[in-house]
Amino acid sequence: MSSVLYDAQGPKAKRRNIVISVVFVAVLAAVLWWMYGALDEKGQLAWDLWKPFFHGEAWSTYLWPGLQNTLKAAALAMIIALPLGAVLGIARLSDHAWVRGVAGVVVEFFRSIPVLVLMIFGLALFSEYTNVSTDDRPLYAVVTGLVLYNASVLAEIVRAGILSLPRGQAEAASAIGLRKNQTMRFILLPQAVTAMLPAIVSQLVVIVKDTALGGAVLTFPDLMAAVGPMSAYYGANTLASFTVVALIFIVINFSLTSFASWLERRLRQGKKSTGAVVTADAVEELSTPGEHVEGKK
Amino acid sequence: MFDFLEGYNLWEAFWTTVQLTVLSAVGSLIWGTLLAAMRVGPVPLMRGFGTAYVNIVRNIPLTVIILFTSLGLNQTFEVTLGSDMTDTTNFRLAVLGLIAYTSAFVCEALRSGINTVPVGQAEAARALGLNFTQVLTLVVLPQAFRSVVGPLANVLIALTKNTTVAAAIGVAEAALLMKEMIENEAQLVLISAVFAFGFVCLTLPTGLILGWVSKKVAVKR
Numbered sequence: 001m002s003s004v005l006y007d008a009q010g011p012k013a014k015r016r017n018i019v020i021s022v023v024f025v026a027v028l029a030a031v032l033w034w035m036y037g038a039l040d041e042k043g044q045l046a047w048d049l050w051k052p053f054f055h056g057e058a059w060s061t062y063l064w065p066g067l068q069n070t071l072k073a074a075a076l077a078m079i080i081a082l083p084l085g086a087v088l089g090i091a092r093l094s095d096h097a098w099v100r101g102v103a104g105v106v107v108e109f110f111r112s113i114p115v116l117v118l119m120i121f122g123l124a125l126f127s128e129y130t131n132v133s134t135d136d137r138p139l140y141a142v143v144t145g146l147v148l149y150n151a152s153v154l155a156e157i158v159r160a161g162i163l164s165l166p167r168g169q170a171e172a173a174s175a176i177g178l179r180k181n182q183t184m185r186f187i188l189l190p191q192a193v194t195a196m197l198p199a200i201v202s203q204l205v206v207i208v209k210d211t212a213l214g215g216a217v218l219t220f221p222d223l224m225a226a227v228g229p230m231s232a233y234y235g236a237n238t239l240a241s242f243t244v245v246a247l248i249f250i251v252i253n254f255s256l257t258s259f260a261s262w263l264e265r266r267l268r269q270g271k272k273s274t275g276a277v278v279t280a281d282a283v284e285e286l287s288t289p290g291e292h293v294e295g296k297k
Numbered sequence: 298m299f300d301f302l303e304g305y306n307l308w309e310a311f312w313t314t315v316q317l318t319v320l321s322a323v324g325s326l327i328w329g330t331l332l333a334a335m336r337v338g339p340v341p342l343m344r345g346f347g348t349a350y351v352n353i354v355r356n357i358p359l360t361v362i363i364l365f366t367s368l369g370l371n372q373t374f375e376v377t378l379g380s381d382m383t384d385t386t387n388f389r390l391a392v393l394g395l396i397a398y399t400s401a402f403v404c405e406a407l408r409s410g411i412n413t414v415p416v417g418q419a420e421a422a423r424a425l426g427l428n429f430t431q432v433l434t435l436v437v438l439p440q441a442f443r444s445v446v447g448p449l450a451n452v453l454i455a456l457t458k459n460t461t462v463a464a465a466i467g468v469a470e471a472a473l474l475m476k477e478m479i480e481n482e483a484q485l486v487l488i489s490a491v492f493a494f495g496f497v498c499l500t501l502p503t504g505l506i507l508g509w510v511s512k513k514v515a516v517k518r
Contacts, residue, residue, distance in 0.1 A: 005337055005338070005339070005411070005419060005429065005432060005433060005437060006338075006339045006429060007423065009339065013339070017339055017340050020340050020343075021340055021341075021342045021343075024340065024342055024343055024346075025342060028346070038374060042373060042374060044373065108501065109493070109497065112454075112458075112496060112497045112500040112501050112504075113458070113493050113496045113497065113500075114458040114459070114460075114461040114472065114496060115458070115461075116461040116462065116464065116472045117461060117471075117472055117475060117489070117492055117493065117496060120472065120475055120476050120479065120489075121479075121485070121489045124479045124485045124489075125485065128485055205356070208358075209356075209357075209358035209359070209360075210358070211358075212358035212359075212360035212361055213358075213360050213462065213465070215360070216360045216364055216462075216465035217464060217465050217472075217476070224358065224360055224361060224364070227364070227368075231368075236373075238368050238369055238372070238373050239369055239373055242361065242364075242365045242368070242369055245361060246357045246361055246365075249356060249357050249358055249361065250353060250356045250357060252356075253355075253356035253357075254352065254356050257352075257355075257356065281405075281409075284402070284448070284451050284452070284455070285447075285448070285451050287451075287455065288450070288451040288454050288455070288504050289454065289497075289500050289501045289504045291447075291451065291504055291508060
C-alpha cells in the first residue's frame with residue numbers, strides 16, 4: 001500500500017512502526033490509567049452511580065422524555081425549514097435581480113448569526129408578543145432558532161443541488177418549449193432533490209446537535225437538560241449521566257452520518273441519474289456566510 | 298434611540314467572544330494538525346485513535362462537551378486549569394471544550410488537503426532521497442495548507458459562532474449579555490439587531506477575506 005506520504009514498508013520501517021506503536025500504546029495506557037485513578041479517587045466508578053442506566057426507571061423518567069423532546073424539536077425544525085429553504089434557494093436563482101437580492105440578503109444574514117442568538121431572540125419574541133404558554137415557549141424558541149438558521153443553510157443546499165445539474169438539462173427543457181417555471185418544477189427540482197439528499201441528511205446531524213443548546217440555555221426539557229435532575233436524583237452521578245447522554249447523541253448522529261455517506265456512494269454509482277451529488281461534507285461550506293458551492297466545472 | 302446600551306459593556310462582551318475564538322482557533326489548529334498527522338501516518342494504531350476521536354467528538358453536541366467541562370471536570374474533578382477565580386476558570390474550560398470539539402473539524406479539513414496533493418509529488422520527493430519528515434514538511438504540507446485555507450476559514454467562522462455556547466457555563470460573552478439585556482430592557486428588536494450586527498461584522502468579513510485569500514494561494518492543478 002502506498003499513499004502520498006509513505007511507500008510500502010520495508011523491514012526497517014516495519015520495525016520502526018512497531019516501536020512507535022508500542023510507545024503510543026504505552027502513553028495511551030498511562031493516560032487511561034491516570035484517568036482511572038482520578039475516577040476511582042472521586043468514587044465515580046461506584047456501581048451505584050452507573051446502575052440506574054441498566055434499569056427502566058432512568059430511561060422512562062429522564063432519558064426517554066428528553067430524547068423525545070430533542071427529536072421532536074429536530075423533526076419540527078426540519079419539516080418547517082425544508083420548504084422555506086427550498087423557496088429561498090430557488091429565489092436566489094431567480095432571473096429578477098430584486099428577488100435574488102432579497103433572498104441573498106436573508107440567507108447571508110441568518111448564516112452569519114449563531115443559532116443561540118436566534119433562539120434567545122425567539123424566546124423573547126414569544127414571551128412579549130404572543131400568548132404561547134410558558135411551558136411551550138422554549139420549544140417554540142428552539143424551533144424558531146433552528147428554522148431560521150437551517151432554512152438559510154438548506155437554501156444553499158437547494159441552490160447547490162440545482163447548480164450541480166448538467167446545463168443541458170435546462171437547455172433541453174427550454175428546447176422542447178417548457179417555461180422557466182415548468183423547467184424548475186418538472187426537470188430541475190426532482191433531480192436536485194436526489195442530488196442533495198446526502199447533504200440534507202448530514203444537515204440533520206447539525207440540527208440534532210443544536211437542539212442541545214435549548215436544553216442548556218433556554219430551559220427546554222430535552223435530552224441535554226435531563227442530565228441535571230437525573231444526576232441529582234441518582235446521587236451526583238454527573239459523569240455517568242453525561243456519558244450516557246453523549247452515547248445516545250453519538251449513536252443517533254453516527255447513524256445519520258453513515259446513512260448520508262451510504263446515500264452519497266449509492267447516488268454516485270447510480271446509472272440512471274445525471275451524476276450530480278451535493279456531498280455530505282459540503283454542509284460545512286454551505287453554513288458559512290459568503291461561501292457558495294459552485295456548480296459542475 | 299440607543300440609550301438602552303448604557304450600563305452594559307458591549308465591547309467587553311464582544312472582546313470576550315473574540316478572545317474565545319482566537320485562543321480556541323490556535324489550540325485547535327495545533328491539536329487538529331497532530332490528529333491529522335496521526336490519521337495519515339503509517340502507524341495503524343495511531344490512525345485508529347485519530348479516526349475514533351474524530352468520529353466520536355464530531356457527533357457529540359458542543360453544548361454537551363462544554364457543560365461537561367464545567368459540571369464534570371470542574372465540579373466533580375476540581376480541575377481549575379490553574380486559576381483561582383470562577384470567571385477565569387469557566388473561560389479556560391470553555392476554551393478547552395472548544396478546542397476539543399473544533400480540532401476534529403480542523404483534522405478533517407487538513408486531511409482532505411493532504412489528499413489533494415498528487416502522489417507524484419511525494420514520489421518525486423522520495424526519488425530525490427528525502428525521508429518521511431522531509432517529504433511531509435517540505436513538499437506535502439505546504440501544498441496541503443495552501444489548498445485548505447478555504448475549509449479552515451469555514452471552521453474558523455463556525456468556531457466564532459460556536460463560542461456563544463460558552464454562555465451555557467456563564468462565560469460573559471456576547472450571547473450571555475444579549476440574554477441579560479433582553480431580560481432587563483424592553484427593546485427586544487433593537488437589542489437583537491445590535492447583536493446580530495456584531496456577529497455579522499465578525500463572520501461575514503472573515504468569510505469574504507479568507508475566501509479571497511484561499512483563491513489567491515490555492516495551488517492551481
